[in-house]
Amino acid sequence: MTKKESDIINCDHSAKPAIFEMQSHIEAIEKNAAFYEEKNFDKRIEIIDLIEFQIIDQIEELLRKTDQPDELTLLKYRAEKIKSELEEIDINLFQRLQAKIKTEGYTGKGFKNLINEYVDFNWDPNNYQEEIGYDNLDIFINGLSPFQTMPEQTKDLEPEMVYYQKTPARIVFELVEKVHFTKEDVFFDLGSGLGQVAILVNLLAGVTAKGIEFEPTFCDYAKACAAELNLSNVSFINVDARKADYSEGTVFFMFTPFKGEILQEVLAVLKKESLLRKIKIITYGPCTAQVALQSWLDFAAPKDDNIYKLGVFTSL
Ligand SMILES: C[S@@+](CC[C@H](N)C(=O)[O-])C[C@H]1O[C@@H](n2cnc3c(N)ncnc32)[C@H](O)[C@@H]1O
Structure with missing residues (x-):
């Protein structure tokens, strides 16, 4: 057996717990109705980030090392599907809010209230950051x-x-x-x-x-x-x-x-x-x-x- 072949086999074994963990993550996200509620923008941002950078990236990494890609490919497809469903909710949300601003003229308190409905934002004059940072x-x-x-x-x-x-x-x-x-x-x-x-x-x-x-x-x-x-x-x-x-x-x-x-x-x-x-x-x-x-x-x-x-x- 060449070194490359043994690496692949070891990887397929050692990847099992990671695959299992990702499967349970994906299942939990699929079942959590809160992520699909339009108002939960903050929660959705975090979960889209997790799917993209912890699940999909990890699956791709494992896919590069395996010669039995079926299970991982299926998992990647599931993760991408949830991600695009969640992104679709935000696309519709923003289209609706843009139309609201355009037709109803949200300014001042109305605009701040609208943002507060979706983003947990508390401006604290004492909480300064030492660098430019986006959130x-x-x-x-x-x-x-x-x-x-x-x-x-x-x-x-x-x-x-x-x-x-x-x-x-x-x-x-x-x-x-x-x-x-x-x-x-x-x-x-x-x-x-x-x-x-x-x-x-x-x-x-x-x-x-x-x-x-x-x-x-x-x-x-x-x-x-x-x-x-x-x-x-x-x-x-x-x-x-x-x-x-x-x-x-x-x-x-x-x-x-x-x-x-x-x-x-x-x-x-x-x-x-x-x-x-x-x-x-x-x-x-x-x-x-x-x-x-x-x-x-x-x-x-x-x-x-x-x-x-x-x-x-x-x-x-
Ligand atoms: C650091 S960015 C700030 C952008 C914007 N004020 C914001 O905060 O989102 C600086 C901007 O100044 C513009 N700029 C640089 N020199 C300028 C000048 N002499 N007159 C007008 N705009 C200038 C640049 O093209 C750039 O878009």
């Missing part, structure tokens, strides 16, 4: 987006411009809690990427929200999302943040969209605006330290070295 709230908010494929970037960024990365949804919730928006406020996201921050701020606070984005395909994507959800008070402008018109803005958000000279130029533009009316600047990420050096701004949030804690600045 079930992000998966839920992503699901509400009418488009799921990220567009290709068409323009090269200048060295001081920062590539697209999404602000975690819980940070946008926190921003809305901290800003205490009034109806008159106009929110700007500088470097708005795919538009999620401006859209969420509009849905959570009901205020007019605008995004400024350098990359035209991102800007088109964000415009299409807002139009698809029927959000008439959300708009996106494809322009370099140094050249944008901020004359209506009262609250400006930056998830470090640029650094160095570009950041200084944009801050100089915002300083001019602050001479005409009081403004707030909210920062996230490394740009907070630079914004904190501006003598025309008051740092309202407690000083902290954690760059992934929102910076809240008010013009003097």
Whole structure:
């Protein structure tokens, strides 16, 4: 017997307990009606993750080592079937919620209540993370987006411009809690990427929200999302943040969209605006330290070295 043959036979024997354990997992999931109830989004996310990364991945690993694949192939088919049934529940859920937002105009409390129905989300001002991290709230908010494929970037960024990365949804919730928006406020996201921050701020606070984005395909994507959800008070402008018109803005958000000279130029533009009316600047990420050096701004949030804690600045 060659070494490879003996490995296969050993594997078929030693795999038995693992196969048995996976079979019982699959059976338990199939029988648990709670996973199939639409409202149990959180539970479903965890179980889809378990099926994908603990069951299917393990089956594939064992399949690579066996010459008797029948039992494992059948098990894999069962696991994939449950996974796609559970995913189908979420697809239908999100289609229904998108239609609700579009036709019934959920903003403010109504939108927060809608989220609370599905995601166990408690914003705790003392519970900060030391890094950018995404959670079930992000998966839920992503699901509400009418488009799921990220567009290709068409323009090269200048060295001081920062590539697209999404602000975690819980940070946008926190921003809305901290800003205490009034109806008159106009929110700007500088470097708005795919538009999620401006859209969420509009849905959570009901205020007019605008995004400024350098990359035209991102800007088109964000415009299409807002139009698809029927959000008439959300708009996106494809322009370099140094050249944008901020004359209506009262609250400006930056998830470090640029650094160095570009950041200084944009801050100089915002300083001019602050001479005409009081403004707030909210920062996230490394740009907070630079914004904190501006003598025309008051740092309202407690000083902290954690760059992934929102910076809240008010013009003097
Ligand atoms: C870190 S991402 C933040 C995206 C978005 N604000 C969010 O939080 O989901 C930075 C974004 O800024 C854009 N950007 C970089 N430099 C810019 C500039 N000078 N003017 C406008 N947008 C810029 C990038 O294309 C990118 O989409």
